[in-house]
Amino acid sequence: MSCSNLTMWVPSKPSLSDASSLSFRSFLNPFQLPSHNSPSCSPSRSGTPIHCGLRELRGRIDSVKNTQKITEAMKLVAAAKVRRAQEAVVNGRPFSETLVEVLYNINEQLQTEDIDAPLTNVRPVKKVALVVVTGDRGLCGSFNNSIIKKAEARIAELKGLGLDYTVISVGKKGNTYFLRRPYIPVDKFIEGNTLPTAKEAQAIADDVFSLFVSEEVDKVELLYTKFVSLVKSDPVIHTLLPLSPKGEICDVNGTCVDAAEDEFFRLTTKEGKLTVERDAVRTQTADFSPILQFEQDPVQILDALLPLYLNSQILRALQESLASELAARMSAMSSATDNAMELKKNLSMLYNRERQAKITGEILEIVAGANALT
Amino acid sequence: MTLNLCVLTPNRIVWDSEVKEIILSTNSGQIGILPNHAPIATAVDIGILRICLNDQWITMALMGGFARIGNNEITVLVNDAEKGSDIDPQEAQQTLEIAEANLSKAEGKRQTIEANLALRRARTRVEAINMIS
Numbered sequence: 001m002s003c004s005n006l007t008m009w010v011p012s013k014p015s016l017s018d019a020s021s022l023s024f025r026s027f028l029n030p031f032q033l034p035s036h037n038s039p040s041c042s043p044s045r046s047g048t049p050i051h052c053g054l055r056e057l058r059g060r061i062d063s064v065k066n067t068q069k070i071t072e073a074m075k076l077v078a079a080a081k082v083r084r085a086q087e088a089v090v091n092g093r094p095f096s097e098t099l100v101e102v103l104y105n106i107n108e109q110l111q112t113e114d115i116d117a118p119l120t121n122v123r124p125v126k127k128v129a130l131v132v133v134t135g136d137r138g139l140c141g142s143f144n145n146s147i148i149k150k151a152e153a154r155i156a157e158l159k160g161l162g163l164d165y166t167v168i169s170v171g172k173k174g175n176t177y178f179l180r181r182p183y184i185p186v187d188k189f190i191e192g193n194t195l196p197t198a199k200e201a202q203a204i205a206d207d208v209f210s211l212f213v214s215e216e217v218d219k220v221e222l223l224y225t226k227f228v229s230l231v232k233s234d235p236v237i238h239t240l241l242p243l244s245p246k247g248e249i250c251d252v253n254g255t256c257v258d259a260a261e262d263e264f265f266r267l268t269t270k271e272g273k274l275t276v277e278r279d280a281v282r283t284q285t286a287d288f289s290p291i292l293q294f295e296q297d298p299v300q301i302l303d304a305l306l307p308l309y310l311n312s313q314i315l316r317a318l319q320e321s322l323a324s325e326l327a328a329r330m331s332a333m334s335s336a337t338d339n340a341m342e343l344k345k346n347l348s349m350l351y352n353r354e355r356q357a358k359i360t361g362e363i364l365e366i367v368a369g370a371n372a373l374t
Numbered sequence: 375m376t377l378n379l380c381v382l383t384p385n386r387i388v389w390d391s392e393v394k395e396i397i398l399s400t401n402s403g404q405i406g407i408l409p410n411h412a413p414i415a416t417a418v419d420i421g422i423l424r425i426c427l428n429d430q431w432i433t434m435a436l437m438g439g440f441a442r443i444g445n446n447e448i449t450v451l452v453n454d455a456e457k458g459s460d461i462d463p464q465e466a467q468q469t470l471e472i473a474e475a476n477l478s479k480a481e482g483k484r485q486t487i488e489a490n491l492a493l494r495r496a497r498t499r500v501e502a503i504n505m506i507s
Contacts, residue, residue, distance in 0.1 A: 094387055
């Protein structure tokens with residue numbers, strides 16, 4: 001079998017992000033390896049031209065076809081799951097809306113009282129707990145990587161400030177990452193389910209709550225991927241505890257240890273009192289009775305409300321993280337499918353050319369032979 | 375006058391319909407609520423909610439939260455709520471035993487806090503089943 005002297009460079013689309021081509025390559029390799037034992041058929045990624053026989057080419061086309069089918073299917077699955085994740089958010093909305101409404105009303109009525117709830121207790125920060133929310137699976141572009149990088153950056157920052165830290169890892173990918181690095185103190189590994197539920201959020205909240213209330217840590221930060229849109233998501237750091245306004249959380253030396261990009265709190269304080277920041281979509285609260293009585297002390301009521309608020313915050317973070325993961329997987333798989341399509345096109349063109357060259361060669365041989373006889 | 379009960383958890387709406395009477399376990403003890411109750415706000419303990427509907431009592435295990443009563447509207451916000459009839463008795467009993475064992479071996483302030491919470495949750499679930507039978 002003659003090797004073609006044709007050269008083919010598989011173009012890597014300039015519009016593709018690094019992550020998507022990465023995910024494609026890592027997916028392609030296992031399929032390539034068994035079907036190609038000839039060393040001349042080196043992966044085209046390194047820029048070397050393909051010198052392949054017809055049979056190898058056919059094998060490659062088949063493997064690319066298979067890969068494309070799989071990436072296409074994964075894309076569709078991710079798309080369907082995004083819809084389910086959105087439904088979960090919508091289902092949780094009545095709860096969170098009522099909670100914010102109630103919290104706002106109660107705070108308004110409690111303005112005059114002096115409140116000291118344990119969850120709002122601001123102490124000098126000596127130790128920080130980082131809750132890192134990652135995904136359970138790979139093949140979703142740079143999703144897991146970017147949140148882990150963010151966590152590493154935050155850890156380095158805390159180290160620089162001379163503060164102690166501990167990590168609570170949520171999600172399989174984060175768990176394996178931190179398990180491989182025993183020098184990072186991890187308080188707890190939590191594995192997520194396919195769809196985040198209140199139980200899961202409760203498990204995280206319980207852990208965070210007991211860490212904070214027992215004064216083992218003085219600040220809890222939540223690192224998760226914020227869902228902006230289907231094509232955009234940002235890893236963010238969000239101060240979970242103490243429930244307090246932005247900034248003003250200082251370490252022993254009085255230097256501010258808040259992350260620069262710390263997200264603005266929904267629950268804020270105004271002149272030393274708790275208030276809830278109004279959303280643009282806030283529901284009407286006019287029907288709320290002004291002659292409301294409190295069955296217990298306001299402090300106790302806040303004690304009951306704040307864990308609920310904490311839980312719903314964590315649940316929302318989990319849901320957003322899942323939505324981001326699925327969206328990232330969707331776009332990674334869609335660009336992998338595109339890539340596979342292009343690769344397939346180029347390979348089949350090469351294959352056809354070579355087949356034709358071979359046929360032409362054979363005809364020439366026959367004609368030459370016939371000529372020689374006469 | 376009818377009384378409307380709405381039990382909300384972060385996941386879903388557990389209950390949203392008219393009821394005759396409810397008994398709610400608050401932080402300062404159980405209170406019964408009938409139509410035209412005075413508007414109050416109360417913290418809800420980890421405990422049992424009993425609902426009277428068509429002269430039948432239904433129990434529900436509530437995992438701590440908050441309730442607001444006014445205008446014949448009861449809004450209960452809780453972390454988790456389970457109807458007594460939906461709980462698997464064997465599983466609940468097992469969880470209770472595990473929780474009890476955990477509390478006895480808990481060391482330090484933090485573990486005790488965690489174990490205590492878990493135990494109370496487990497106990498409530500078992501109680502919710504036993505109320506029916």
